[in-house]
Structures are given as C-alpha cells and as structure tokens.
Amino acid sequence: MTEQDREIQWIAEQARRPVRMPAGGPARVMAAVRALPVSRSRGFGWLVSTRSLAVSPLAGGLLAAGLVGIGVVAGFFVTRRDGRLATEQPAAVAATQQLPVHDTVLTVMRFELPAPGASQVSLVGDFNAWNATATPMTRGSGGDWTVSVPLEPGRHVYAFVIDGKSWTPDPKALLAPDDGYGKRNSIVIVARGVPST
Secondary structure (H helix, E strand, O other): OOHHHHHHHHHHHHHHOOOOOOOOHHHHHHHHHHHOOOOOOOOOHHHHOOOOOOOOHHHHHHHHHHHHHHHHHHHHHHOEEOOEEOOOOOOOOOOOOOOOHHHOOOEEEEEEEEOOOOOOEEEEEOOOOOOOOOOEOEEOHHHEEEEEEEEOOEEEEEEEEEOOOEEEOOOOOEEOOOOOOOOOOEEEEEOOOOOOO
16 A cells, blocks of 8 residues: 555545534524524515524535536636637637647756666656656666656656655656655656657
C-alpha cells in the first residue's frame, strides 16, 4: 500500500467517525427554537420573513450538486450565440496563419534522476495521469535514470517514483506548492515550439 493510499484510507476513516453531540444538546437546540418569536403576518409577509432550515449533510450535498448541475446547464445555454458555442472562434482575418489546436507542436523533454541504489524508477505527472507504471525510466551509467517524454507546451507537474513506493521531486527543478497530501512535486515549463513548414 502506497503512502497516498494510506492517507486516503485515513481520510475515509475520519469521515466514518460518528459525530458526538454533548449531553442535552438536542434538547437545548429545540428549546432555543421554541423560544423564537412566531410571525403571524398575513398576506405576502411570509414570503419575505427570515426562516431557518436544517438540512442533513447528505441532503445538503445533493442540493449543492443539483445547483451546480443547473448552473452548468444554464451556462451552456447562456454561452451560445448565433447557434455556435461561445468558445468557437469566427474565421480569422489576419495576415499570419493561425494553427488549429490539433496542430500543437510537442517538445521532447529529457528527465534525469541520480538514484544509484534504486532497482527501478518511473516518471509520474499530470501528463500520464500520475500512473507509476506508464513511464518507466532507464538506468544509465553511474546510477542515473533517464527517460524522454513528448510534452505539449505549458506547465507540467511531475515527480519520480523510486522502487514503486518512494515519491520524490526532481532535485534540479522548481517545486510546486504542496499537493494537499503533504508532498511537493516538481514543475517543468515547456515553451511553445515553432512548427516546421
């Protein structure tokens, strides 16, 4: 079991722990609710009066998910114009040729890690879905491990996995902020290449 799996298991155990309410807590809450003044307004006053609503965490989560779904659907219809999505670009009127997205030029990046005591090393990152078996590295002379990977232009976060269990950042690269699991990964920035014609 990897350290990441242990951390996920710990989070799941914490989420399953029952919530303990202090003795007499529900009775005090109900007494406070009963002590609130009751509005007896007639007409439409009940529409604008302040009310409290107690919702269980599950119902609150479902309500939030439903609202997000409504927002996504509404956003889809709002961003349409003239029968096209707002992200579609009209035909360019320019003196330079514009390349479509599918003509992205990949840049081959070489990754190296000195780890003479390791029996296997692999490269993981946002470019291979953090899969520890997707990009194995090759051992070179002197215990240096290397691999070359074609990457799209932009910022990529990555790390090395040594012997299938030890995740380590690249000692020669910039560090990304904490990943939320108490670890720091490395960053590589790939410049936009110029396509050959």
